[in-house]
Amino acid sequence: MSRKLCLGVIQMAVDEQKANALKKAVSNIDYLSTKGANVVVLPEMFNCPYETLRFPDYAETAGGTSYQTMAEAAKRNGIYIIAGSMPEREGTKIYNTSFIFGPDGNCLGRHRKMHLFDIDIQNGQYFMESETLTPGNDVTVVDTEFGKIGVALCYDVRFPELARLMTEQGAKLLIYPAAFNMTTGPMHWELLLRSRAVDQQVFTVGCAPARQYDSSYISYGNSMIVSPWGDIMGRLNDEEGYLLGEIDFEEVAHVRTQLPVITQLRKDLYELKLLKESL
Numbered sequence: 001m002s003r004k005l006c007l008g009v010i011q012m013a014v015d016e017q018k019a020n021a022l023k024k025a026v027s028n029i030d031y032l033s034t035k036g037a038n039v040v041v042l043p044e045m046f047n048c049p050y051e052t053l054r055f056p057d058y059a060e061t062a063g064g065t066s067y068q069t070m071a072e073a074a075k076r077n078g079i080y081i082i083a084g085s086m087p088e089r090e091g092t093k094i095y096n097t098s099f100i101f102g103p104d105g106n107c108l109g110r111h112r113k114m115h116l117f118d119i120d121i122q123n124g125q126y127f128m129e130s131e132t133l134t135p136g137n138d139v140t141v142v143d144t145e146f147g148k149i150g151v152a153l154c155y156d157v158r159f160p161e162l163a164r165l166m167t168e169q170g171a172k173l174l175i176y177p178a179a180f181n182m183t184t185g186p187m188h189w190e191l192l193l194r195s196r197a198v199d200q201q202v203f204t205v206g207c208a209p210a211r212q213y214d215s216s217y218i219s220y221g222n223s224m225i226v227s228p229w230g231d232i233m234g235r236l237n238d239e240e241g242y243l244l245g246e247i248d249f250e251e252v253a254h255v256r257t258q259l260p261v262i263t264q265l266r267k268d269l270y271e272l273k274l275l276k277e278s279l
């Protein structure tokens with residue numbers, strides 16, 4: 001019998017001053033820990049404005065200040081932290097990276113955004129992450145005392161293949177730190193999170209920055225937690241705030257027993273294969 005997990009989702013506004021962003025993230029983490037959260041999630045690029053040309057200035061290597069601050073917050077509170085994402089520098093490359101820390105402060109895993117957000121919507125959102133970022137190649141699933149958690153970033157949610165690969169590695173909760181925008185957010189954000197929950201029969205979570213109309217990229221907000229049935233268990237609007245949700249991994253088995261699509265996959269006819277990792 002697995003223990004239930006209390007999940008905290010932080011929807012915070014971007015602060016251009018990295019030190020302020022870190023301070024705000026830590027005070028929210030500390031607070032949600034006092035409320036009983038075992039796992040806390042931050043938004044995509046929580047320590048940096050979401051602007052491609054500024055990623056190089058804000059980038060840090062693994063082990064840098066932002067990484068250390070998150071590791072210490074995890075250890076001090078004895079909780080897991082999915083540290084949203086931050087620009088990570090390695091050599092000449094910059095990745096959009098989510099570091100995942102365990103209750104002892106150790107880094108359990110790292111997801112480098114696999115699908116870069118390069119879109120150009122007529123009369124709508126334009127964004128080219130590939131101007132400054134390099135995509136990652138690894139599927140990220142971490143083991144916790146509650147069960148396995150898959151982590152991917154924002155635009156990655158549009159790729160059911162990645163959700164399937166995480167699910168095949170045993171993940172029962174898929175967490176997407178994200179920053180959808182005012183063009184695609186109202187159209188697709190809820191639809192995608194609920195679709196991934198229903199097609200993989202897992203919990204899904206989207207954690208976004210709060211909406212700021214004076215920034216060059218306006219986040220849709222609307223952080224949410226979705227059950228394996230596709231129900232929205234909790235949802236924020238556009239402002240700063242937090243969600244606390246109870247995740248019972250037993251519910252995944254309960255749904256899959258009644259509606260056994262995962263076992264009904266025709267693996268004799270088709271398969272999804274991971275061709276390479278860690279290029």
Ligand SMILES: NC(=O)CCC(=O)C(=O)O
Pocket residue numbers: 044117153154155156158178179180181184185188
């Ligand atoms: N930060 C992102 O990857 C945004 C993804 C997004 O808005 C979308 O429509 O997809």
